[in-house]
Amino acid sequence: MAAPATFTGIDTRLATPADWDRLAARARSLRRAKAVALYAFLIAVSLPIILPYFWLLTIAFSTKTGVADTLVLWRSLAVLALAVIAFWLAAMLAQTRRQMWVGVTAIALAATIVFARLVGPDLHLRNFIFLVEPDFASIVRSRAGEVRGAVQFPSVWRAFGNSTLIAGAQTVIVLTVAPLAAYYLSRFQFPARAAMLRSLLVLHAFPVLTLIVPMFLMLYWIGLLDTLAGVILVLVAFELPFAIFIMKGFFDAVPWDIEMSALTDGASRRQAFLRVVLPQVRNGLLAIAVFTFIRGWEEYIFVFTFLIRNTNWTMSLYMYYVRDDVMGVDYGVVSAVGVFYLVPSLILYLAAQRYLMQMSIGGVKG
Amino acid sequence: MARVEFHNVVKRFGDVEAIRDMNLTIEDGEFVALLGPSGCGKSTSLFMLAGIYLPSSGELLFDDRVVNEVEAKDRNIGIVFQSYALYPHMTVRDNVLFPLRFKRIPREEALGRVRAAADLVQASCRAASSSGWRSRAPWSRSPSSCFSTSRSPIWTRRSG
Amino acid sequence: MASINELMTERRGHAGSAVRRRTNFGIFLGPAIALTVLFFVIPVIIDIAVSFTDLDRTLRVSKFTTEQYQKVFQGDRRLPQVIGLTFIYVFSTLAIFNVTFGLVLALTTTSLNDMSGGFFRGVWLLPRMSPSVLYILLWLWVVNPSDVGLLNQFLIQVLGLTKPLDLMTTAPVALVIIANGFIGASMGMIIFTAAIRGIPEHLLHAAEVDGAGTLAKIRFVTLPALRWPISFVTIYQTLSLLVSFEYILLLTKGGPFYDTTVYALYVYRHAFASGQYGYGAALALFLIVIGIAVALLGWRFFDLGRLLQRPRIEVH
Numbered sequence: 001m002a003a004p005a006t007f008t009g010i011d012t013r014l015a016t017p018a019d020w021d022r023l024a025a026r027a028r029s030l031r032r033a034k035a036v037a038l039y040a041f042l043i044a045v046s047l048p049i050i051l052p053y054f055w056l057l058t059i060a061f062s063t064k065t066g067v068a069d070t071l072v073l074w075r076s077l078a079v080l081a082l083a084v085i086a087f088w089l090a091a092m093l094a095q096t097r098r099q100m101w102v103g104v105t106a107i108a109l110a111a112t113i114v115f116a117r118l119v120g121p122d123l124h125l126r127n128f129i130f131l132v133e134p135d136f137a138s139i140v141r142s143r144a145g146e147v148r149g150a151v152q153f154p155s156v157w158r159a160f161g162n163s164t165l166i167a168g169a170q171t172v173i174v175l176t177v178a179p180l181a182a183y184y185l186s187r188f189q190f191p192a193r194a195a196m197l198r199s200l201l202v203l204h205a206f207p208v209l210t211l212i213v214p215m216f217l218m219l220y221w222i223g224l225l226d227t228l229a230g231v232i233l234v235l236v237a238f239e240l241p242f243a244i245f246i247m248k249g250f251f252d253a254v255p256w257d258i259e260m261s262a263l264t265d266g267a268s269r270r271q272a273f274l275r276v277v278l279p280q281v282r283n284g285l286l287a288i289a290v291f292t293f294i295r296g297w298e299e300y301i302f303v304f305t306f307l308i309r310n311t312n313w314t315m316s317l318y319m320y321y322v323r324d325d326v327m328g329v330d331y332g333v334v335s336a337v338g339v340f341y342l343v344p345s346l347i348l349y350l351a352a353q354r355y356l357m358q359m360s361i362g363g364v365k366g
Numbered sequence: 367m368a369r370v371e372f373h374n375v376v377k378r379f380g381d382v383e384a385i386r387d388m389n390l391t392i393e394d395g396e397f398v399a400l401l402g403p404s405g406c407g408k409s410t411s412l413f414m415l416a417g418i419y420l421p422s423s424g425e426l427l428f429d430d431r432v433v434n435e436v437e438a439k440d441r442n443i444g445i446v447f448q449s450y451a452l453y454p455h456m457t458v459r460d461n462v463l464f465p466l467r468f469k470r471i472p473r474e475e476a477l478g479r480v481r482a483a484a485d486l487v488q489a490s491c492r493a494a495s496s497s498g499w500r501s502r503a504p505w506s507r508s509p510s511s512c513f514s515t516s517r518s519p520i521w522t523r524r525s526g
Numbered sequence: 527m528a529s530i531n532e533l534m535t536e537r538r539g540h541a542g543s544a545v546r547r548r549t550n551f552g553i554f555l556g557p558a559i560a561l562t563v564l565f566f567v568i569p570v571i572i573d574i575a576v577s578f579t580d581l582d583r584t585l586r587v588s589k590f591t592t593e594q595y596q597k598v599f600q601g602d603r604r605l606p607q608v609i610g611l612t613f614i615y616v617f618s619t620l621a622i623f624n625v626t627f628g629l630v631l632a633l634t635t636t637s638l639n640d641m642s643g644g645f646f647r648g649v650w651l652l653p654r655m656s657p658s659v660l661y662i663l664l665w666l667w668v669v670n671p672s673d674v675g676l677l678n679q680f681l682i683q684v685l686g687l688t689k690p691l692d693l694m695t696t697a698p699v700a701l702v703i704i705a706n707g708f709i710g711a712s713m714g715m716i717i718f719t720a721a722i723r724g725i726p727e728h729l730l731h732a733a734e735v736d737g738a739g740t741l742a743k744i745r746f747v748t749l750p751a752l753r754w755p756i757s758f759v760t761i762y763q764t765l766s767l768l769v770s771f772e773y774i775l776l777l778t779k780g781g782p783f784y785d786t787t788v789y790a791l792y793v794y795r796h797a798f799a800s801g802q803y804g805y806g807a808a809l810a811l812f813l814i815v816i817g818i819a820v821a822l823l824g825w826r827f828f829d830l831g832r833l834l835q836r837p838r839i840e841v842h
Contacts, residue, residue: 020431027437034740038634039642046649049708051676052664053652070679181558189837190551197834198825203566205762205821207769209790210813213797213806214569217576220585237565240558248833256838269550269842298657301772305798319659320776323666331667338660349655418731439737451732455750464746468737 051077056342060335062122076119083111127336130156130322137322140330151325154310156337159318166232166303166314167296173236174243174292175285181240182247183273187259200248203241209301216305226308234306235296243288250284251277290352298345315341368429369394370415375424377410384410388424409448416443439468547842570814577808583801594808604784605792612789615703616767623707624763625756628714633744635715636722647715654712662776665705669693694778698786702774706767714759721755722748758827765820769813789813 055073062072090103130136134155184190185197215234216225224230254277262272278285300316307317322337370392377385385407392398400408413419414426417438425432433441453461459480466476577594579587598605631650635643653661668676671692678690693701725748733743771791774780780787780795787795790813797806 020428020433020436023436023440024431024433027435027440030437031435034637038637042634042638042646046646048668049649049652052668055667055676056660056664070674070676177557177561180554184550184554187837187839188550188554188842189840190547194834201825201833202818202821203562205765205824206566207765207813207817209769209771210810210817211566211569211573213793213803213810214572214576215565216797217581217585217803218569218572233561234565237561240561244558252835259839263839263841269839270553300658301775316657316659319657319663323659323663327666334663338663342656342660345657346655349651413731416731416735418734437739438734439739443735445732445735447728447732449726449728451726451728453729453732453747453750455753464733465736468742 054080056335056338059331060127060339062119062124062332072119072122076115079111079115079118083107086111127330127332128340130333130337131340136333137326140326140333151321152310153318153321153325154313156318156340158311159313159315162228162313163297163315166228166235166299167293169228169232170235170239170296171289171292173232174239175289177236178240178243178288179247179251179278179281179285182244183251183277185244186248186251187277188269200241200245204245206241208238212302212305215302219306225306226312228307228312231299231303231306234302235299239292239295243292246288247281247284250281254280287352290348294345294348294352297348369427371425371427371430372411373425373427375411375414375421375426377407377414377419378422385414412445416445417441543842550842573807573811573814576804577811579804581803581807585803594804597805598808598812608784608787608789608792611699611785611787612768615699615706615788616764618703619707619710619767620760620763622703624710624714624767625759627707627711628759629718629752629756631711631715632718632722633748636719647719650708650712650715653708658772658776661709662705662773665701665777669701671695695782698778698782702777702786705777706773709773710763710767713763717755717759718752721752725751754827761820761823761827765817769817 051073054077055070058072058076086107087104090100090107093103129139133139134153137151137153185193185200219225219230219234222230224233258276258280259272262276263269267275298316299314300320303314303317304320307313310321313321319337319341323334327334370390372388372390375385375388376383388407388411390411400411402408410419414421417433417436417440421434426434428441452458453464456464462480462483463476466479471479578590578592580589580591580593581587631647635646637643638646656664669692670676670678671690671694673679673682673690675690677693678687681687681691729747730743733747738746769790771788771794774786774788774791775794778786780791784792789809793806793809793813796802796809
């Protein structure tokens with residue numbers, strides 16, 4: 001074996017003190033430039049999203065009939081932007097937690113007062129008329145001196161009820177069928193198991209929207225077109241593969257010993273399932289419950305295609321027709337409906353946040 | 367080589383104080399080992415020395431100059447990680463070659479150094495998957511950067 | 527040596543077990559299989575069948591024919607344009623927004639501290655978390671052709687444009703791509719952020735000490751770790767974009783005329799707006815086949831071994 005080569009002729013850098021100072025200064029300015037660039041970029045690209053949603057909020061509470069003005073928007077944005085910057089400065093400059101909280105409270109107070117003086121007078125709740133008056137469309141139109149519209153609106157609470165019914169029924173059915181199927185696929189041996197698992201994999205990724213045409217015909221021939229029950233069944237079926245897939249992941253993670261000891265303790269497999277295994281996957285159940293409900297709540301295209309009578313309308317259809325009929329006349333009411341529809345969705349999604357992470361697509365490589 | 371000093375160095379992660387008021391002087395050419403139980407701050411101190419972490423307060427000095435903010439790549443420090451920190455998508459040779467990319471050394475010379483370093487730790491440049499080989503690659507990586515400076519590699523000894 | 531009693535118990539046990547096995551199958555898998563067959567398999571069969579008829583607005587079948595497929599391959603002059611548009615739409619949205627911009631968002635938000643990064647990620651999730659009708663409603667406001675639309679307000683007051691823009695008529699395809707793109711970008715952002723968070727910290731530390739700057743770290747450590755997620759997003763988002771048309775329908779209804787009608791929307795319009803169910807079914811069949819093909823492709827991404835793991839309890 002040859003003697004190991006030695007390192008010769010390699011450059012050595014004996015840094016002088018001035019060098020260190022220069023390097024430190026350069027690093028500092030680079031870091032600051034990077035931070036500024038990052039924030040500037042993110043704020044710039046996020047504005048197209050932040051602005052319209054904020055506009056929705058402000059218009060819902062401030063616009064009078066006929067006009068979609070932006071004065072309230074810009075004013076409240078100005079107040080908000082200043083408040084945010086002030087908060088940020090407070091967080092940066094405060095030495096102790098206590099100082100920070102004092103600063104934050106002071107800023108919040110100041111911001112509220114400015115907001116109340118500047119924007120307060122313009123705020124009102126008249127746009128939420130649709131909540132109490134089903135025929136608000138005629139009222140709004142006559143206010144604006146327009147002719148009576150073509151659409152006959154049901155009460156918004158009817159639509160709200162329909163949406164809740166669809167989403168709720170869908171959730172209940174999925175919560176019953178999916179865990180049963182997933183458990184069987186996970187824990188039982190039977191002849192067609194491998195084939196079924198492979199088809200599960202295909203089904204859960206299959207784009208169900210492609211089946212909308214034959215689905216329509218089928219519902220028509222069965223007589224379930226324009227019924228809530230028909231829609232519920234369709235949505236359940238389409239949600240099922242994904243739910244089963246997720247639940248199977250959760251069941252796979254339950255240790256076998258628990259079940260085995262339940263069996264030796266005298267339980268049948270069904271009892272073991274109900275009493276021992278099911279409680280273990282509670283998180284999975286909650287996760288698919290929340291996600292199924294959200295899907296049902298937000299569903300538009302299937303509902304739009306399969307439901308016709310306005311007593312069957314869901315919130316998504318109600319929103320659609322409100323926009324279609326009233327938007328030219330009164331932005332305020334439209335956005336009020338929008339806020340009414342959006343807030344439950346957001347609340348549901350926030351609740352689901354916790355489970356989003358947990359649903360680590362059990363079984364995915366990489 | 368240089369003299370390294372920690373002056374009242376504090377490192378906070380959120381509300382947790384990982385290093386509280388550390389004072390240490392390492393003379394030029396000294397061989398130092400940091401010993402201590404898990405979680406006492408050995409890695410944290412080393413990372414501050416290498417430029418991976420920024421001290422929350424206090425000063426880190428090389429030859430009496432404050433170097434808190436100098437970037438890791440400008441400090442010419444070699445470090446061997448407990449977990450080896452091998453880049454999983456690169457071959458062993460590319461792993462050792464990696465730091466030389468940033469020193470603008472012509473490829474021929476760089477490959478020569480890699481070969482020399484590999485001989486030094488008696489690892490061939492074949493793809494290595496057993497942990498014995500894997501443990502020597504990080505050592506090859508450090509000398510190639512540390513030999514290009516006058517600084518000695520820093521490492522921690524762990525009991526057992 | 528087993529006694530008669532024991533033998534009889536054993537046989538009864540097996541028979542009982544066979545019955546129990548069948549009931550278990552029925553209880554556990556029955557409903558799921560029934561629903562799946564009813565709503566997945568049968569519609570596909572119906573689709574194939576209908577595509578060979580002349581089913582139209584009258585909802586009565588008068589003859590079986592292959593004229594729908596003749597129309598697909600020869601008779602429909604609009605179809606090539608629709609297919610071309612679909613390619614442009616899917617590719618642009620995927621390349622610009624879902625993958626690239628999703629990556630950019632993931633990289634930039636993870637470079638900030640958790641709170642700020644989380645804030646921006648939250649903002650970009652807002653379109654996805656909103657019901658589609660609402661999201662498009664906001665878009666309609668933004669691109670309103672009068673000077674009330676937010677976009678026009680910005681252009682006129684900040685950039686000094688003289689006349690308000692009407693994107694719906696002048697650049698509908700771009701509009702549709704951007705509207706869908708925001709949603710797609712947030713999908714990519716979520717997946718890539720999770721992947722970036724999974725990169726072991728010590729790799730980035732080592733790269734820093736080895737001399738890598740920010741761009742070098744991204745190029746040599748972050749991006750290689752994202753190879754799997756990027757192909758995952760590409761394949762699944764391609765399928766999703768190919769098949770969905772909800773946002774387009776809400777935003778432009780496919781217009782002006784047919785300018786923003788992608789293939790899936792073309793199917794929908796033929797079936798439900800024009801009542802040509804037979805032709806719609808024929809067109810849809812191609813999508814169904816593609817859907818199955820891509821879903822099968824997805825097998826590569828899943829750890830089939832773990833999925834098909836043999837159960838450890840054999841009794842029922």
